[in-house]
Amino acid sequence: MRVVHFLRVLKAIEPVIVTLMLLSGTAKADPVALDSSHIIFHYHGEDTTSRLGAYVLGVGDINGDNFADIAITSHSPMGTYIFFGGNPPDSTPDYFLQGGIRISGLLRYTADTTQGILTTTDSIVYLYPRINDSLRDLPIDSIKPLPGIVNFGRYVATSYLDNDSIADVLITASDPFQGDIAYLYKDIFASGKFPDWAYPIIHFSHIIYGAGLVDYNGDGQEDIFLALQPYLDTIGYVAIFLGPNFGSTPDVLLGRPKELV
Numbered sequence: 001m002r003v004v005h006f007l008r009v010l011k012a013i014e015p016v017i018v019t020l021m022l023l024s025g026t027a028k029a030d031p032v033a034l035d036s037s038h039i040i041f042h043y044h045g046e047d048t049t050s051r052l053g054a055y056v057l058g059v060g061d062i063n064g065d066n067f068a069d070i071a072i073t074s075h076s077p078m079g080t081y082i083f084f085g086g087n088p089p090d091s092t093p094d095y096f097l098q099g100g101i102r103i104s105g106l107l108r109y110t111a112d113t114t115q116g117i118l119t120t121t122d123s124i125v126y127l128y129p130r131i132n133d134s135l136r137d138l139p140i141d142s143i144k145p146l147p148g149i150v151n152f153g154r155y156v157a158t159s160y161l162d163n164d165s166i167a168d169v170l171i172t173a174s175d176p177f178q179g180d181i182a183y184l185y186k187d188i189f190a191s192g193k194f195p196d197w198a199y200p201i202i203h204f205s206h207i208i209y210g211a212g213l214v215d216y217n218g219d220g221q222e223d224i225f226l227a228l229q230p231y232l233d234t235i236g237y238v239a240i241f242l243g244p245n246f247g248s249t250p251d252v253l254l255g256r257p258k259e260l261v
Contacts (some may be wrong), residue, residue, distance in 0.1 A: 120153030
């Protein structure tokens with residue numbers, strides 16, 4: 001038997017309930033067949049405007065107990081709840097990070113492997129450090145957008161592209177006069193906080209509706225993917241930029257008709 005964990009966000013009623021369910025069996029089991037006996041964690045929003053669970057993430061083991069911890073965002077109050085994992089996970093929040101509407105998993109941000117997490121508030125990405133198996137409740141550093149850029153930190157992804165001990169960060173934002181844009185910052189808190197790579201959407205053709213880092217072609221190097229939702233264009237697709245030397249145009253376009261490439 002194999003144990004599969006997955007997150008289900010129930011948005012049919014307000015306030016939204018976030019439910020973590022445990023499924024015993026194969027990965028092909030039908031989630032429709034689940035019942036309340038499979039629920040190991042749930043949390044209710046505080047009121048009818050909570051919009052709890054718009055973003056849910058496993059953030060790594062913050063408190064060092066060998067259980068992954070859970071981050072759940074909320075729009076009212078605006079911020080991110082952190083729940084320590086366990087058997088079962090904590091049912092009340094262990095932290096609330098005020099204002100954060102996006103969050104990263106634990107990352108190393110210095111050469112001595114000091115860890116922290118990133119959250120986004122009002123187009124600024126903040127760094128909260130992990131100290132002695134706990135998370136500091138105030139940020140110690142931040143990344144601000146270039147002049148004129150808005151919605152900075154709509155999507156945040158991290159990885160270790162240089163095979164060193166310092167995380168690299170992919171951040172999406174918007175240029176009000178052109179459209180969405182993706183930035184890659186290498187060794188971000190150890191450098192000058194200027195992007196090392198950027199991919200702008202021209203003339204509002206698409207909206208970046210997802211972004212991340214993954215080894216798409218199996219060569220051991222992380223690649224960038226951008227999910228592009230049609231805006232003025234009529235075709236949506238996923239753009240892949242192959243690492244380690246990311247180009248100015250996608251190397252692979254998934255879901256786009258060949259005659260339009």
